[in-house]
Amino acid sequence: MSKSDERTIHVPVLARVEGEGALDLSIQDGEIKDLRLRIFEPPRLFEKFLEGHSYTEVPDMVARICGICPVAYQMSAIQALEGLFDVDPGPWVRAMRRVFYCGEWIQSHALHIHLLAAPDFLGFDNAMAMAKEYPEEVKRGLRLQAAGNQLIGLFGGRSVHPVGARVGGFFHAPEKHDVKRVLELLKSLQEDTEALIHWLASFNLPEQEQDFTYVALHHPDEYAMNEGRLVSSNGLDIPVEKFEQHFKEFQVPHSTSLHASLNDAPYLVGPLARLNLNIDQLPENIIEIIKSTSFQFPSKNMFHSIIARAVEIYYALQEATRTLGDYELPECSYVDVKPIAGTGYGCTEAPRGLLWHRYDCDEQGKVTKAIIVPPTSQNQGRIEDDLRTSLINFGLDKDDDALRNHGEMVIRNYDPCISCSTHFLRIKVDRS
Amino acid sequence: MTAIRVIGIGSPFGSDRIGWDALDRLTSGLDTSEVSFISLDRPGASLLEYMQDVKTVVLVDAVKAGLEPGSLVRLKEDQIECSNSVNSTHGFGVAEAIALGRELGNLPEKLVLFGLETGDDPEWMPSSRSIDELKELITTEIAVCLGETIRVN
Numbered sequence: 014m015s016k017s018d019e020r021t022i023h024v025p026v027l028a029r030v031e032g033e034g035a036l037d038l039s040i041q042d043g044e045i046k047d048l049r050l051r052i053f054e055p056p057r058l059f060e061k062f063l064e065g066h067s068y069t070e071v072p073d074m075v076a077r078i079c080g081i082c083p084v085a086y087q088m089s090a091i092q093a094l095e096g097l098f099d100v101d102p103g104p105w106v107r108a109m110r111r112v113f114y115c116g117e118w119i120q121s122h123a124l125h126i127h128l129l130a131a132p133d134f135l136g137f138d139n140a141m142a143m144a145k146e147y148p149e150e151v152k153r154g155l156r157l158q159a160a161g162n163q164l165i166g167l168f169g170g171r172s173v174h175p176v177g178a179r180v181g182g183f184f185h186a187p188e189k190h191d192v193k194r195v196l197e198l199l200k201s202l203q204e205d206t207e208a209l210i211h212w213l214a215s216f217n218l219p220e221q222e223q224d225f226t227y228v229a230l231h232h233p234d235e236y237a238m239n240e241g242r243l244v245s246s247n248g249l250d251i252p253v254e255k256f257e258q259h260f261k262e263f264q265v266p267h268s269t270s271l272h273a274s275l276n277d278a279p280y281l282v283g284p285l286a287r288l289n290l291n292i293d294q295l296p297e298n299i300i301e302i303i304k305s306t307s308f309q310f311p312s313k314n315m316f317h318s319i320i321a322r323a324v325e326i327y328y329a330l331q332e333a334t335r336t337l338g339d340y341e342l343p344e345c346s347y348v349d350v351k352p353i354a355g356t357g358y359g360c361t362e363a364p365r366g367l368l369w370h371r372y373d374c375d376e377q378g379k380v381t382k383a384i385i386v387p388p389t390s391q392n393q394g395r396i397e398d399d400l401r402t403s404l405i406n407f408g409l410d411k412d413d414d415a416l417r418n419h420g421e422m423v424i425r426n427y428d429p430c431i432s433c434s435t436h437f438l439r440i441k442v443d444r445s
Numbered sequence: 446m447t448a449i450r451v452i453g454i455g456s457p458f459g460s461d462r463i464g465w466d467a468l469d470r471l472t473s474g475l476d477t478s479e480v481s482f483i484s485l486d487r488p489g490a491s492l493l494e495y496m497q498d499v500k501t502v503v504l505v506d507a508v509k510a511g512l513e514p515g516s517l518v519r520l521k522e523d524q525i526e527c528s529n530s531v532n533s534t535h536g537f538g539v540a541e542a543i544a545l546g547r548e549l550g551n552l553p554e555k556l557v558l559f560g561l562e563t564g565d566d567p568e569w570m571p572s573s574r575s576i577d578e579l580k581e582l583i584t585t586e587i588a589v590c591l592g593e594t595i596r597v598n
Contacts, residue, residue, distance in 0.1 A: 080487055124490060128537060141527070141541070144548035152549055159494045173486045 036400070036420055037267075040409050048404075050397050050424070052268040060383040068094050068180055068352055068378040075370075075385070076174045081124070084117040084165060085363030086385075087178045088239055089370040094180045097357025097374060100350050105343040106182040107239075109168060112336050113178070114238050114361070115329035116164025119157055120172070121364035122284070122322040122329075125428045126213070127154030130319045133422045134216045150212060153205050157326060160202055163195050164333055182347025192340045199334045206327040207302060213323050214306035218316040223402050225313065225395060226275060227286035230362050236294045236328060237287070239361050244290055245275065246311070253360035256369050262386060271390050279394030282366025283427065284321035285312065299327055315399055318426055352378025363388050365428055389429045399423055447481040449590055450499045451583065452492070454485050454506040454539060460563040460570050464505040467561075467579045480587055492542040493551055501555040501590050503583060506539060508560030515562060515575045517582060522547075522556035555590070559583055 039047040059078055063071060075090045076083035088110060095102065127150070128140040137143040144151040162172035167187045169175020177183050228249065230241035243259075244250050251259060262271040274280070289311035292300070303310065308320050354376040360369045366388030373382040403423045404416060411419075453468030455461045465484045472482045483495060496502045510518060527540035539558070546552040561571055561579055 080489070124537075128490060141544045141548050144545055148549050151545070152551075155490065155493060155549075158490065162491055162494065172491065173488065 045401055048401055049267040052270040063380045063383040066380055072178050081121050082363045083174050085368045088361045089359040089368045091180050093357040093359030093370045093372050097355050098350055098352055102182045102348050108336050111239055112333045113168040115333040116161045118329040118364050119326050120161025122326045123154050123157035126322055127151055129425050160198050167195050181350045186342050186346040192337055196337045206330050210323045222313045225281050227281040227289055229287040229290045236291050254358045272393050273391040279398050281395045282388045282391050284325050285318040288321040392427050396427055448479045449501045450481045451503045452483050456487050459567050461507050463507040463561045467505045470580045489537040490542050493546045496553050502553045504558040506560055507563045512562040514564035514569050518560045520558045
């Protein structure tokens with residue numbers, strides 16, 4: 014590329030309910046001059062909506078933030094409020110919340126693998142095109158997604174925007190015959206899940222290691238999902254209450270969504286971060302399956318995220334099956350809650366990564382202030398770093414369509430909740 | 446197993462709830478045990494789950510087809526096309542779910558979508574008369590499918 018060669022690639026996007034964004038890329042003299050993942054989605058103001066509402070309304074309100082991971086929003090909020098009110102819901106609720114969360118991991122990961130990631134790696138434009146050649150694999154993915162939905166519905170009353178969770182526990186305990194029905198379904202999918210991992214292991218994933226920090230919850234006794242301490246690949250180990258002292262949210266001019274940093278640098282959250290930090294806590298049979306593939310964890314190849322998602326599907330299926338295996342109806346599915354004034358913190362592992370909540374409440378339990386830090390905002394800086402590295406490795410001399418397609422693939426790999434914004438329909442190229 | 450399932454699709458936001466409202470009126474006035482009803486909130490690919498084990502599915506949804514707001518449309522399965530590739534779990538809508546079901550051979554024997562045009566104005570809401578007309582159309586469709594005259598209260 015000559016000195017005068019300069020390309021500016023704007024990737025405008027369709028506006029959708031879940032997000033609006035674009036990728037701007039300027040290339041000069043064979044190098045990236047500027048790269049911005051622009052999020053121009055109007056602020057949804059959920060944190061302000063919550064102010065003045067009773068703690069009893071919070072779980073149903075935050076469930077509306079995301080149609081794919083409502084359980085995560087409910088669980089982080091409830092953990093924060095129960096911590097504030099000094100509520101211990103007991104072992105039954107704790108175990109069933111974990112099962113509830115397993116459902117969300119299964120359905121969300123199955124969707125991402127089969128509708129987004131696999132078509133990318135197999136060279137299809139979309140899942141419909143892939144389904145022509147891989148119908149059984151796509152059907153398997155939909156079976157897994159449906160099983161995840163069944164688990165969510167078991168405790169949530171419905172799988173989309175569930176309404177069963179409350180501060181103190183669940184409004185209702187599932188009947189034994191309903192649990193048995195779902196349990197049989199989960200057991201029937203064990204082979205499907207193993208087959209999924211082996212299928213993905215046969216993919217020719219791009220070889221590309223990157224240097225980045227990753228952060229996840231860690232629990233001493235289990236693969237962290239619903240509780241734990243915040244740990245990182247760089248030795249961070251803090252309680253969730255200390256989040257604000259180490260992580261910084263900040264505004265960037267090109268995005269209406271806040272970015273986040275740890276020690277002033279981007280970081281990764283999500284399934285790859287979790288597997289990298291907590292792989293030793295997986296059951297032996299799952300570790301053996303990972304060993305039977307060519308993949309090794311910890312991994313710094315972001316494209317191994319698809320493997321991490323499949324491993325977590327297998328784990329969640331197995332964990333839910335184990336937990337529901339000796340299911341008993343509790344005397345009551347919740348404990349009473351007496352609100353007090355103060356501040357509570359909650360952090361759980363949404364399918365896409367850390368979801369941190371903070372609530373300030375008055376003595377009646379009305380929210381006076383809410384702060385929600387979702388995984389997608391935490392990953393934005395990492396996505397931009399990844400795009401710079403990946404597009405250079407891919408070859409900046411490639412044509413605009415090729416660069417656009419590769420950029421989309423990199424972004425989709427994170428399954429951002431703004432992923433609707435990566436639905437690039439048009440590309441505008443300015444050359445000077 | 447019921448012969449017909451009527452699925453209202455929508456969200457709580459503005460005119461996007463038309464499918465739910467139409468179903469509410471149907472379920473309160475239709476007297477038949479051979480029809481099941483369900484309202485879904487943006488089900489995405491999960492829509493395929495709800496179309497299993499039933500011969501006929503009637504979908505009811507708000508649509509944007511460039512028509513006059515309030516216009517009613519009836520689309521057969523082969524008239525429902527997804528015009529764009531899908532790159533997001535969030536962006537997987539009714540048309541994409543049907544396209545995927547078509548590729549997988551997972552669609553019911555008969556699939557019909559009734560839509561009410563909402564236009565581009567987010568504040569626009571249909572008149573009660575429009576919803577009644579939609580209800581009448583669906584009721585007629587159900588009657589034809591059942592091969593009988595059904596009583597509407």
